[in-house]
Amino acid sequence: MRNSGAVLILSFIAKLISQAAGVSAPGKPRLTSCRSPEKETFTCWWEPGDDGGLPTTYGLYYHLENSETIYECPDYRTAGDNSCFFNKNDTSLWVNYNITVVATNALGRDISDPVEVDVAYIVQPNTPENVTAVVVDEDQGPFVRVSWEKPRTADTRSGWITLQYQLRVKQKKDKEWEEYDAGMQKYYNVFSLHPDKEFMVQVRCKPDHGFWSEWTQTTYVKMPDYIPRERSLWIMITIFSVFIVLILTWTLNVKRNSVKLCLLPPVPGPKIKGFDKQLLKSGKSEEVFNSLVIQGFPPTIDYDDLLVEYLEVYDNEEQELVLDSKDLSEDCMKSKSPSDCDSGRGSCDSRTLLLEKCMVGREGSRSDQHQYSQHGETSWASTESSECQGLEPGSPEFSDGRVKTWPVVFSSPQPHHHYQVEAVKPVYHSVPEILNHSSPHAMPANYQNLQHQDIPQQEGRFGKPACRHSQSYTHGLDTPAPGVSPSRSLEYVEVQRINPENMLLLRPLSDQNREPEGSDYAGEDYSKVKEVTSNNILLLQRDTSYLCADGYSQAGQCTTQQPPHPCKPVIYQSHSGMPQEGMRVMGNGYVDTTVLMPSY
């Protein structure tokens, strides 16, 4: 009783002393882990507790299951401090080990909690060895082939351990590793690595029932610079764009009406005053177009204006060629000089077809350049040749004064040049074109002081000597030589015939080769039409006094007579049937020829 009490007190005092000294019994150690690298040996590690300030020794003790025999750790050193290494002899598989660690110091000891270990389930192999990463270049692109070897300690050859491997890859800058499972093989191909980058590779392994090993040391591999052929990307892009095109097409199709409206705006309908579309639809075109008819259109022509104005060429006594161009033009253009142009004294011969003379003679001669203007629009019958052209008075070669009655025969305007008054006389000229074939050269040659050659046409020579005209030009039609006698003042030309080329072949009236038809031609004068008989015969009226007073060098047959020689060129004898209704007798006795055109 006393002893126990004394012991208690002593221990208590010792504790107090030890606590005051700072030393105590060791703390409880703790077994941290036990691992077997190849399923043949294993190692256990413990964590020492508080050592109590005193040197403490640790001892590991174990016993097998269903056995009470306690063994101590055979090897404290091999695995380092605070470890216990069990070699092959001491390792039994499929047997539970009950392991404890005892910490002992001067003041006491402590025992760790027991741990049950079955070696078969604590296998953690060593890291794989000899990890190599090689870039392999192939058609599809380069890839990395990683290969390694099993950890040296693991015996896979006998089948005692089967290991499976795992590798991971990343770039230096990446945070996350990309892991690949390699199974039981010792190599792996890594594809789709970015070109021209450096990669880190690590490998680890695990037995079929056990723990993963540690990762190996990093192996670096650099990918070469290549262009990845991202076919799948292009295919995706193509499909996507095709899809978009299809959608657009469908949308356009759906909205084709509005698109049509936008691109091809409708043509506005006609907006004609008085034009009613509805009437058109109803089909009565008459009514529709009636509204379009403008009264008074086409303008009716005052036929008086269409009368041929004859320009008379007067041969003055001096036979000077002076032409006042201006006067000429004026007169010609106006064609209204009362006495001259409309006197009926025009060179309209009954036989002649030709009409126009645009020739105004004057006494004073002036040389002016003149240009004829030619009117191509004169109609056949109309003697709008009253629109005379001005001659070129001053031009010596003038002789070409153009007159045109016949549009057919009409030619382009010819420049007329000065002519010398003396030499050239204005002449009634027939249609220029006709004379084309005659000698153009005659012109210049005939006259003195002619300068230009380009007188394309000649004039018909006409004129009646008896007529007194201021100027007269004479040309020799048939005589290329200076057949133009200055003495001759006027000479009529008659149309011989019309050749197939629409050319009027003219012949001077004074020609002896004239056909007998024209025999009585010379003596005729202009005649007024008195009336038209039923059978298309013109009854002419003779006003001899009038005519003769003009001094026409006609035969002076001032006799009334019957018929006719048609005065107007267009007025044919009834060889060609004239429409009866077409004839109109104008007030002054002239026949309106416009109407007499045979209607084709």
Add this chain to the structure above:
Amino acid sequence: MSRSLKQVAVLLVALLCLDPHSRVSSAPICTHGPSGCHVPSLADLFDRVIQHSARMHSVSNDLHSEFEQYFLPSKNHIGKIYRKCHTSNILTPNGKENAQKLAREELTEVILKLLMAWRDPLFQLHQSMADQQDFNSFSSNKALEMGDMAHELRKGVEKVAEKMRVLGMLGNSVTGLSAAEAMLPLSESGEAMSDYELLYCFRRDSNKVQNYLKILKCRIVPEHDC
């Protein structure tokens, strides 16, 4: 006329059905070597067997951890009494050298013994797990599956042994397992082992089987996997 025909047809069918000899049974077409069809090689057989054992082991591992997780909170609980597994009577090599020292025949025999020893206990385990309402159906199904796998594995190993014997690799010293050797899992105290103990023991034994098979394979057909 049609009626009589019908009767005849019925009679014929009945005869066919009733006649035991006309029963159709499957028979191997190519019993005479590789000319007719593909006969699995020994290596293939070993591979299949090893795969099967691996699957079996993983199932047992799952069951065991599940059991441990839900029903035994602390792994090292004090008072845990480890009863010997009923298969502890079977001498099994507990190391690599020991296993390699064994002859093929012995190794094969060990495997077969182990598998044989577990036929009934696994059935029992499934029964007791199904009875207890603590286990969900999934677990009891796993137990059932485990039992079936063990059965198939045994059959497979027997086939492998047969093949080896045919190929002359195995001597005739392998004795057939008799029904007498099928032991009931009784502990020393005579009590039946609990489910957890059964699971624990089976997990270990399946691991043994798998390991032994691998060693056997790499010893007999050392090819790419070894």
